[in-house]
Amino acid sequence: MIGIIGAGISGVTLAYFLEKAGVPYQLLEASDRVGGYIRSKRLGKYLFEFGPNSVLCDASTLQFIQQFIPENEIITANEVSKARYIFRNGKYRKLPASPPSLVFNSFFSWQTKFQIISEFYRKSTGTPNETLAQFFARRFNQEIVDYALNPFVTGIYAGNPDELLLEKTFPKLLGFEQEYGSILKGFIKNKSAERKQSVTFRNGIQELPQKIAEKISHIRYNTKVRSIRKANQKFHIQTKNDAFEFDKLVVAIPAFQFADLYENTDSNFAQNLRKLNYPAMCAVHTVLKKSQTKFQFNGFGGLNPKKEGLFSAGSIWSSSVFQERCPEDEILITSFVGGMQYAESVKLSDNEIKAKLTEELQEIYKIEGKPVLQRLFRWQNAIPQYDKNILPIESKVKELERENLWICTNWVGGISITDRIYRAEELAQKLSNKS
Numbered sequence: 001m002i003g004i005i006g007a008g009i010s011g012v013t014l015a016y017f018l019e020k021a022g023v024p025y026q027l028l029e030a031s032d033r034v035g036g037y038i039r040s041k042r043l044g045k046y047l048f049e050f051g052p053n054s055v056l057c058d059a060s061t062l063q064f065i066q067q068f069i070p071e072n073e074i075i076t077a078n079e080v081s082k083a084r085y086i087f088r089n090g091k092y093r094k095l096p097a098s099p100p101s102l103v104f105n106s107f108f109s110w111q112t113k114f115q116i117i118s119e120f121y122r123k124s125t126g127t128p129n130e131t132l133a134q135f136f137a138r139r140f141n142q143e144i145v146d147y148a149l150n151p152f153v154t155g156i157y158a159g160n161p162d163e164l165l166l167e168k169t170f171p172k173l174l175g176f177e178q179e180y181g182s183i184l185k186g187f188i189k190n191k192s193a194e195r196k197q198s199v200t201f202r203n204g205i206q207e208l209p210q211k212i213a214e215k216i217s218h219i220r221y222n223t224k225v226r227s228i229r230k231a232n233q234k235f236h237i238q239t240k241n242d243a244f245e246f247d248k249l250v251v252a253i254p255a256f257q258f259a260d261l262y263e264n265t266d267s268n269f270a271q272n273l274r275k276l277n278y279p280a281m282c283a284v285h286t287v288l289k290k291s292q293t294k295f296q297f298n299g300f301g302g303l304n305p306k307k308e309g310l311f312s313a314g315s316i317w318s319s320s321v322f323q324e325r326c327p328e329d330e331i332l333i334t335s336f337v338g339g340m341q342y343a344e345s346v347k348l349s350d351n352e353i354k355a356k357l358t359e360e361l362q363e364i365y366k367i368e369g370k371p372v373l374q375r376l377f378r379w380q381n382a383i384p385q386y387d388k389n390i391l392p393i394e395s396k397v398k399e400l401e402r403e404n405l406w407i408c409t410n411w412v413g414g415i416s417i418t419d420r421i422y423r424a425e426e427l428a429q430k431l432s433n434k435s
C-alpha cells in the first residue's frame, strides 16, 4: 500500500494515475478541500484566482485535462494575450517577442541588438551552478538581464535571477547552449515542438483538482499527518485520530511542512528543508469600470523590472486574457506584491498594500477615481525558490527514493501545474512497475 500526504494538484494527479493502474494507495489531506495553492473564488459577477491564473499546456497536458473537463468549459487565452508588456521609462512597452522583432523594435538599445544577433555565434561556457542572471549576462548583456529576464523571473517564480539556478529553473536553455551553441538557435530549431497555449476553466483553475478528485476513491479529508516514523520497513503515519501503515510513502506537501514531520528522523535534512526560500506574496484583485481609463489592456499583463523601482511586481490583465472573469463593462487586474525582490512591500498591512497599489495603478493606467472593488489574498509562503539551497535537498531526495520515500511536489522537478502533472504521471509509472 502506498501512502500519499497532501492533495494539491501533485497528490491528486498521482492518486488518479495509481488508481488507473490498479495500485493500492491512500491519499491523506489536512484540509477539507483539494488543490492546495490552487484557489479560485467566485464572488458575485467576478471570478478571482488567488494562486495560479492559467495552465500553460502542451498537447499532452491538454489531452490529460480533457479527460476531466468538458471542451466547452476549457477557456483558452485570447489571442491578444500573446503580447507581454514591460514597464520602462514611465510606461508599459510591448516586449518584442520574436528574434526579428527583437532587432527591429526600439525596446532595446543598439548595443543590445548587436548582442542579440551575435548570440547565434557566441562561444562561451558557464560554470557549474550558474545563476540565471550570470547565464543571460554571459549570452547577452545586462540590459537583457534587467529588462527581459528580471521581470519574467518575477512573473513566474516571484524570484530573484541573481539567485535562481539556471539548471534547476530553465534546464532547456542550458540544453540549447550545449546542443546548438546558442539559445536563440535552439528556440528556432524547436519552434514547432514549443507550441503551447494558456488555458483556464469556466469556474477557475480549481476545477481541475476538484474534477480529478471526483475520479479517485481513496482520499481522506481533514486528516493532517502529524508524524512519520519508519520501522520494520514500514512507514507509520500518525494523524489526530488514526494511525496508518504504508510500504511506500509519497510526500506532496511544502518543504517547510515536511521538515516538521521529518525532524525526528533526520534533523539535518529537516534543517535544509527549512532553508528553502518561500517568499511571501499577495495577489490583489482590482476591478475598474472601462470608462475609468483609456489604457488599452491589449496583452497578458505588465511586468515591472526591479530597476524601475515600482511597488508591485506586476499585474495580469485578467479580463483581457480570459473571458467571463468580470462583467463586460469592467476590467479585472490581478496584481502581485511581494516575492524575493519585493520582500519589504509585503510587510505592510492589507490596507496599506491596497492603498499603495491603487496609487501605482492610477498613475500607470491613468485611472480616474477609485476602483469599483479590491480584494487581497496573502500567501505567507508562496513559491519555493530553486536557488543554491535546493542542492543538498535534491541529493537527499535521491537517497530517500532508495528507501521507498518519494517526493512529488513543487520543490522537486518544477513548480508549474504542467510540471506537476508530468512528474506525478512519471512517479505513478515507476511505482506501478515496482509494486
Ligand SMILES: Cc1cc2nc3c(=O)[nH]c(=O)nc-3n(C[C@H](O)[C@H](O)[C@H](O)COP(=O)(O)OP(=O)(O)OC[C@H]3O[C@@H](n4cnc5c(N)ncnc54)[C@H](O)[C@@H]3O)c2cc1C
Binding pocket: 005, 006, 007, 008, 009, 010, 011, 028, 029, 030, 031, 033, 034, 035, 036, 037, 038, 050, 051, 052, 053, 054, 055, 056, 223, 224, 225, 226, 252, 253, 254, 257, 281, 283, 379, 382, 383, 408, 409, 410, 411, 414, 415, 416, 417, 418, 420
Ligand atoms: C500566487 C501563485 C501563483 C501561481 N501561478 C501559477 C500559474 O499561473 N501557473 C502555474 O502553472 N503555476 C502557478 N503557481 C504554482 C503552482 O500553483 C504550484 O506550484 C502548485 O499548485 C503546487 O501544487 P502541489 O500539489 O505540488 O502542492 P500544494 O499545492 O502545496 O499542495 C499541498 C497539499 O498538502 C496539504 N498538506 C500540507 N501539510 C499536510 C499534512 N501534514 N498532512 C496532510 N496534508 C497536508 C495541503 O493542505 C495541500 O492541499 C503559482 C503559485 C502561486 C503561489
